[in-house]
Amino acid sequence: MATLLLPTGRTLPLEIAESAGARRRGLLGRDGVTGALLLTPASSVHTVRMRFAVDVAYLDRRLRVLSVRTMRPWRIGRPRLRARHVLEAEAGAMDRWGVRRGVRVEVRSGGLDGPGSLEDSGGK
Template sequence: MSRWQNGSGTLRFVQITGAEPTPPEADLAGAAAPVPLEIAASYRARSRGLLGRDGIDGALLLTPASGVHTFRMRFPLDVAYLTRDLTVLAVRTMRPGRLGRPRLRARHVLEAEAGAMARWGLRPGTRVTIDTL
């Protein structure tokens, strides 16, 4: 996608050959199903993010972004740092009131409720595809 816009879509995951194997506790059925996605591409939408919410159904993509914070958040987050080609660099769980270190090669950040990314099988080396609505 050449120009990102605020909106919604679906998120899908593709395991890259040569990446570490899927852990047995990962829910493979959840990894294959599309995940509802919100896209925050404008400065205003990225600044608002998940602030003021009690949860999220699916995930939020912040683009462009290379780091996040959880100040004033009401729930813990799973945060995935993505490269320009939507490959996962790292996945972290962050409690409210934390500041995440920016990742140098990250171009996008994917946020979801804590535990969601483990259920989806999302880990470093996974490629993400996004279908916008």
């Protein structure tokens, strides 16, 4: 488990899905998520067989938000140019957290050395 540092200074629990299997599984089979899930590397997501709507933030290699959208279940998102990571949370969370286009988030702990360590490891 890692920590997501938001632009507001607030921290949240963060799961990181780095393996192909973990990225494929994502939030499938769950009824919700505490905090957020980071899929890395990733440039698109789908919500086929999901039980709830999610907010999706597409991040570049420096963890800057390229775009945010809400996806209802049974949707397929288009790949985003320049996206290297995808952050998922329950619908409405990104707005409450201040996560919007242009802001930068940080990932801490959970085997990572600190802010920016995802960009320094070539997207892992």
